[in-house]
Amino acid sequence: MMQAAAVYPFAECLAQGEALAAALGIPALPVEVHRFPDGESRVRLHPPARTAILLRPLNDPNARLIELLLAASALRDGGAARVILVAPYLGYMRQDMAFRPGEAVSQRVIGNLIAAHFDGLITVDPHLHRVSSLAEVARGIPALSISAAPVLSAELAPGLDPRTVLVGPDSESRPWVESIASPLGLDVLVGEKVRHGDRAVRIELPGKEALHGRPAILVDDVISSGTTLIECARILRAAGATSVEAVATHGLARMQDLQRIAAAGVFRVRTTDSITAHPGSIPLAPILAQALRRQQWF
Secondary structure, eight states: OOEEEEEEEOGGGHHHHHHHHHHHTSOBOOOEEEEOTTSOEEEEOOSOEEEEEEEOOOSSHHHHHHHHHHHHHHHHHTTOSEEEEEESSOOSOSOOSOSSTTOOOHHHHHHHHHHHHOSEEEEESOOOSSSSOGGGTSTTSOEEEEOOHHHHHHHHOTTOOTTOEEEESSGGGHHHHHHHHGGGTOEEEEOEEEEEETTEEEEEOTTGGGGTTSEEEEEEEEESSSHHHHHHHHHHHHTTOSEEEEEEEEEOOOHHHHHHHHHTTOOOEEEBSSSOOOTTOBOOHHHHHHHHHHHTOO
16 A cells, blocks of 8 residues: 655665654655666665655755656656655755856756656755745745754754854845844844855955954855855954854865864854754754645645
C-alpha cells in the first residue's frame, strides 16, 4: 500500500531529512544515487508516496539539479500525486537581472525549471533583493520563502549580553537583522557595502562609535568567501567592540575561508543546517515542518 507522505533526502542531507520526517511524523526514505564513470547518474527511490517531499540544498547546483529532476520524475512514474521540493538553500538566486549585456538571468531560468517539475517549493532566506516574493521566481506553483530569524534569535538568546549590538553588512540586510534583534531587545547597526568582485568588498558603518566597549554579532544571510565578515570585523575591532562573532542562515564557506574569518578576530561563527548538519549547527526542521503543515501539502 502506498505511503500517504514521505520525505526523500539525498545522502548529503540525510540527517536533516530524518529530522524533518520525525517532525512531520512520516518516514524518511533516502534517495539512492549511483554515478557512472562518465559522470551520468542513476537515481532510485522506493517506495513512492502519494505526497513526496524531496529534500536537497542547492549549493553546488550544477551537480545537483539533474539528479533532483531525475528523482522527481521517478516519483511521478511510481505514482506520486504531488512532489514538493524543500531546498533549504536555493542556489542561482543572486543573478536576478542581466547586469551586463549577454548574461542569462539565472534566477528566472532555475525558477522556471523548478516550476515545471515540482508542485510546490519551500526554501529559507533566499537571495531575493530585486523581486518581492519567491512566487515571482517559481511562477505557477505555490512557492514559500521562510525566515530563519526565529531560530537564530532563539539560538542567540541564552547567556546573551544585553549590551550586544547586531550588525548587518548592508542596507538590504536591515529588515532581516531587525527581525532577529527585536525579540532580543538589541540595538542594530547597518553598514553600507560596495562590492568590487567576489572577494573585494568595501564597508562603511555609520554610527560605529556606539560599539565601543560592547560585544558585536555580525548577521548575514549567507557566509560564502567570508570577505564581507572579515572587512566588517576589522571595522568593529577598530571601533572598540569587545568581541566579534557571526551568525548566518547559510554557511557556504570553505575551511580555508573559516580560518581566514577566525584570523580576522571573529571568535565564533554559527549557521543553520541548511547546507550541512555539523555539531552546533542550528536545525531548521521545526520551521520547515511548520511551513509544510501550513501549506496543507500532506
